[in-house]
Amino acid sequence: MGTNFSMAYNTTSTVDGSLKSSRILAFHSSARWKAYFDACKASSKLLVIDFTASWCGPCKAIEPAVIEMANKYTDVDFVKLDVDELMDVAQEYGVQAMPTFILIKEGKEVDKVLGAKKEELEKKILKHRSSSPTHTFGRSWVGWHTLQQSYSEFQSPRLEARKLESSKARGREMGTKFSKACNTTSTVDGSSNPSRVIAFHSSAEWKAHFDACKVSSKLLVIDFSASWCGPCKFIEPVFIQMANKYTDVEFVKIDVDELKDVAKEFGVQAMPTFILMKQGKEVDKVVGADKDELQKKILKHRPSAPTSTV
Numbered sequence: 577m578g579t580n581f582s583m584a585y586n587t588t589s590t591v592d593g594s595l596k597s598s599r600i601l602a603f604h605s606s607a608r609w610k611a612y613f614d615a616c617k618a619s620s621k622l623l624v625i626d627f628t629a630s631w632c633g634p635c636k637a638i639e640p641a642v643i644e645m646a647n648k649y650t651d652v653d654f655v656k657l658d659v660d661e662l663m664d665v666a667q668e669y670g671v672q673a674m675p676t677f678i679l680i681k682e683g684k685e686v687d688k689v690l691g692a693k694k695e696e697l698e699k700k701i702l703k704h705r706s707s708s709p710t711h712t713f714g715r716s717w718v719g720w721h722t723l724q725q726s727y728s729e730f731q732s733p734r735l736e737a738r739k740l741e742s743s744k745a746r747g748r749e750m751g752t753k754f755s756k757a758c759n760t761t762s763t764v765d766g767s768s769n770p771s772r773v774i775a776f777h778s779s780a781e782w783k784a785h786f787d788a789c790k791v792s793s794k795l796l797v798i799d800f801s802a803s804w805c806g807p808c809k810f811i812e813p814v815f816i817q818m819a820n821k822y823t824d825v826e827f828v829k830i831d832v833d834e835l836k837d838v839a840k841e842f843g844v845q846a847m848p849t850f851i852l853m854k855q856g857k858e859v860d861k862v863v864g865a866d867k868d869e870l871q872k873k874i875l876k877h878r879p880s881a882p883t884s885t886v
Contacts, residue, residue, distance in 0.1 A: 599646040600626070600654045604661050612655075617683035622652045622705045624697075625678045627666055629659050631836035632674040634692035634845055641694045645701060652705050660833050663804035672807055672864070673846035679704055691845070772819040773799070775829045779837055782830065789826065790856035795878045796826045797870075798851045800839055803831065805847040807865035814867050818874065825878050852877055 603609040616623050626642055628635040646654035659666040659674060669678055669685075677697050679687040686704050689697045776782040789796050799815055801808040819827035832839040832847060842851055842858075850870050852860040860873045 598643045599650070600643060600656050602656045602658075604658070606662055606664055609655075609657065609662060609665060613683070616653070616680070620682055620706065622686075622701065623680040624652060624654050624701060625669075625680065626654065626656045627659055627669070627671045627674060627676040627678070628656060629674045629832075629836075631832070631840040632845065633840065633843065635675045638675060638692035638694060638697075642697075645698060649701060649705060652701060659802075659804070660836075663802075663833075667804040667806065670806060672805060771816045772823065773816055773827045773829050775831075777831070777834050779835055782828075782835060782838055785828070786856070789853065793855060793879065794824065794826060795859075795874070796828065796853040797874060798842070798853065799827070799829045800832055800842065800844045800847060800849040800851070801829060802833055802847045808848045811848060811865035811867060811870075815870075818871060822874060822878060825874060 601612070603612065624645075628639075642654065642656075646652075657665055659671060669676075673690050675692055677689040678685055679689075679700060681704065687700045689700060774785070776785070786796075797818075801812070815827065815829075819825075830838055832844060842849075846863050848865055850862040851858055852862075852873055854877065859877050862870045862873060
């Protein structure tokens with residue numbers, strides 16, 4: 577993201593790469609975020625955390641409004657965290673959809689807004705902000721300037737290199753080998769289960785498979801998941817069970833951190849999201865770890881009798 581960390585107005589790179597003047601603080605290190613958050617606990621000043629992702633369309637849509645609010649409400653601290661960079665923080669706060677705005681006071685969550693809802697966000701900021709401006713944390717935090725100087729190491733080239741390596745590492749940790757038939761799929765917690773679920777870690781491989789599916793009336797169920805997503809871990813054994821049960825249906829798993837372009841193409845905003853496809857067209861969708869709803873829709877759209885594998 578290439579954002580220079582500072583305690584006052586700065587130039588912030590938006591998710592689409594443009595530059596805008598902003599009071600928003602962006603963190604790319606969990607350690608630095610924790611140090612900042614610990615300092616915030618001593619104040620009654622409102623803190624608004626924007627959990628976002630570079631591939632999230634609604635995040636791009638609302639970002640100018642968030643920047644505007646940050647510049648308007650100077651008695652409120654605004655922080656931006658990319659869920660792909662700080663997965664541990666996103667998991668800690670139970671983030672499942674982007675954008676998610678969490679409002680904090682004295683280290684405790686006081687409110688939350690899910691989705692790009694400008695009016696609701698501003699309403700809740702006005703509800704919880706102090707009646708008068710308070711001091712900026714940075715001015716009283718010992719070591720702030722040291723942090724600001726050292727933060728330059730998180731500039732774009734090195735950050736992108738680390739993100740790429742991190743993505744590759746996550747792919748290796750998943751340990752899922754692409755196959756066209758039954759395989760052993762590593763679950764998000766690292767265990768292995770016999771499964772018909774096909775996992776893709778390459779956009780090119782996914783596209784080839786998806787193009788092949790377009791010529792068949794066979795139902796395709798895509799599970800958009802993330803390794804840091806709690807509900808994804810919860811429903812994964814059920815998804816594997818369904819895949820092994822309904823052999824006339826194709827089940828695919830895509831990690832949104834690995835295949836961001838695919839997640840963006842399908843408009844994924846929450847994890848897990850299950851998209852049901854037939855002949856290359858979306859016929860239904862389930863957002864969230866809703867086992868019964870997913871099974872109901874699979875039964876609704878699957879062929880009455882098994883068809884040949886694509």
